[in-house]
Amino acid sequence: MNLTLPRFFLREFRKRRKKTALITFALFWGTLCVLILLAFGRGMSAQSRVAFSGLGENLIMISGGQSSIVHGGLAKGRLIRVYPNDIEDLKKRIPEIAVIAPESYNGWPVSARGKELNRTVHGTTPEFAGLRTQIPQPGGRFINADDEAEGRKVAFIGWKVAADFFGGEEAVGKEIIVNRVPFTVIGVLQKKIQNSMYQGPDADQVYLPFSAFSQIDSQPYLDRIHVQPRELGLSKLVEERIRTVLGRKYRFDPADRYALGIWNTIDNAREQEKIFKRIEIFLGVIGALTLFIGAVGVTNLMYAVVRERTQEIGIKMAVGARRRTIVLQFILETLFIFAKGTFWGFITAFNIVGLVRLIPLSEEGFGIGAYLLRPVFSMDIFFIFLGIVGTLVFLAGIFPATRASRLNPIEALRYE
Amino acid sequence: MSKAETIIELRGIKKVYQMGGHALEALSGVSLEIGRGEFVSVMGPSGSGKSTLMNIIGCLDTPTSGEYYLEGKNVAGLTFDQLSSIRNQKLGFVFQNFNLLTYATAWENVEVPLLFNGKNARRRRQRITELLEAVGLLDWKEHRPSELSGGEQQRIALARALANDPPILLADEPTGNLDSKSGEDIMGLLGGLWKEGRTIVMVTHDDRIAAHSERTIRLFDGQVA
Ligand SMILES: Nc1ncnc2c1ncn2[C@@H]1O[C@H](COP(=O)(O)OP(=O)(O)OP(=O)(O)O)[C@@H](O)[C@H]1O
C-alpha cells in the first residue's frame, strides 16, 4: 500500500492543528460532560435500587387493625389482632407462602458494662433473618432453630448497639441485660445501606428468639407477621389469601382494608420503580439535550472549517488532485479530530468517575453521598454517544468537502 | 515556427455565465491554434474574457460549447480525474495572485503536484531541490508564503507549475501583482523556459511584457480581434 498520500494528509493535519483545536476541544468537552452526567445518573438510579433492597424484597407485613365494615353480625370498630398461632394457620392454608415469621417488640432498658440505654427489643424466629436481610458480621450468627426451640437467652444486636456498649471490642459472647434478664450476644448485624425503614434503623435494634422474648413480655398478640411469597408475581394473591384466612378466623370482611394493617413491599417497589424510571428519563433527556447542543456546535464548527478550505481544495485540484483524494483527506481529518476529542473525553470521564468512586461514603445510614458518589460508567451509553456524534461530525466534515470537490477548480478557487 | 505541430486548438469556444436572471457571454466563439514551443501572449481590455479563456485552456473550467483539442485529444469527453491528471502533468498554471497554500512552506508547496503524481520521497526531494534552485529560492525553502515577497511567491508558484515538467505553461497576468523588477525576474525565467522548448501562453496588460512573446492574440468582447 502506498502511504505517500496518507503521510501527506497527516503532515497537513499537524500543520493546521491549531485551526481544528477548537473542534477537538468541543468534542472532548462534550464527550466528558455527557459521559459524566449519565454516569452520575446511572449511579443514582443503581444506588436507589440498592438502598431499597436493604429492606428485603417481596415482603408482606401484617399487623392488627380495626374493622370498618359490619360483618357476620359484628359491629365495626372492633380491634383485630394477629396471634402466634396464625403463623401455623397461614402456612398451612396458603401454600404460596415461602417464608413466614412472627415479630413482637417492646421498648426496654438494655444495659451492659454499667451503661443503660432504651432500645427497641424484638422477638422473632430464625426465618426473619432471610426476610429482612439480617446478615451477621463474621464470627457471629442470627438466632437459630435451637435458640428458638429451647428458649435460649441469646441476642442478635445492631452494630450501633454493639458500639454503644462495647466500643470497638468484640461483642459476640458478651452479656447484655434486657429488662433485667441477662442475654448473651450471638451476633452483630452487618452494616448495610437502608433507606426504607420502620422502627428506626436496624443498627439500633436488639433481636431475641421469639420464645425467650415471650417469657419477658406479657403481650399475647403479635405486633407483626412477615410473609414472603414464593414468587414476586404471587404477592397480591398471597395478600388476598391472608385477608381471607384471617377474616374467617377473626370474623371480618376480607374486603375490609382497615381490619388488618398490610404493607406489601411490591406496592412500594412499584412506586419506587416509577421514580427510578422518571429519574432515568429526566437524565436521559438532559443527556440527549447536552448531546444535541454539543453535536450542533461541533457540526457547525466542522462545517465552517471545511468551507473555509474551499480555496485550498481549489488549489489542490488545480495542481492535479483527484476528487477522491480531496474527499479522502477530509474523511481522514474528520476521523482524526473525532477520535482525538472523544478519546480524551472518554479517558478523562472514565478517570473522574473512577476517582469519585474512591471517595469513602459515611457509614451513617444512607446519605446524599451514596447517591452522588457512586457514578456508574456505562459503555453502552458511550457507544450510543459515539454513534450519534460520529455520524453528525462525519456529515458535517464530509458534506462540504464533497460539495467542494464537485466544483470546478476555478469555482473552488474563487470561493469566498 | 508556423509549421510546428499544433498543441492547443480551440474551435468556437463559448462561455456563458448565468447570473441570476440574465446570461453573460464571456467568450463568444473563440477559435485559435497554438503550436508546440510557441510563446503566445493574450491581451485585451479588462473584461474581454482573457482569464475565462486561460481557465478553459488550463482545464480549470469547462466551456459552454465549442471544442478544445489538447495535443490533438478532445478534452470535452474527459472525466474530472482525467482532467486532474492533465492539470498535473501536461499543464502548469501560474496565477496573478499566486494561489499558494498559506499554511505550507515553499518546499511543501512545490511538493504538492509531485505527491499527486505519486512520486516517491527521493524523487520528490531531488526535483524540488532542482526547481527551487532554478527559481533561486532554495535558501527560502522553509519559508511560508507570508514570509516571502510577491516576486518570491510568484517564483515558488512557477516552480510548482513546473513540478511535473509539463510541456505547456499557462500564466494569467503573472506579473500583474509584482513590481517591475520582480516582473522582469519572472519574465526572465519564462523566457528561459520557452528556450528549453516549452509552450507558453501568458495573459498580460503590459506591452513591454508582451514584447517577450513571439505572437500576441488580442481579445475584444469575448472574441479574437
Ligand atoms: N464566475 C463568473 N460569473 C459571472 N461572470 C463572470 C465570472 N467570471 C468572469 N465573469 C465575467 O466575464 C467577463 C470576462 O471576465 P474575465 O475575468 O475573463 O475578463 P479578463 O479579460 O480576464 O479581465 P481582467 O483584465 O480584468 O482580468 C467579465 O465581464 C466578467 O465580469
Ligand SMILES: [Mg+2]
Ligand atoms: Mg483576468
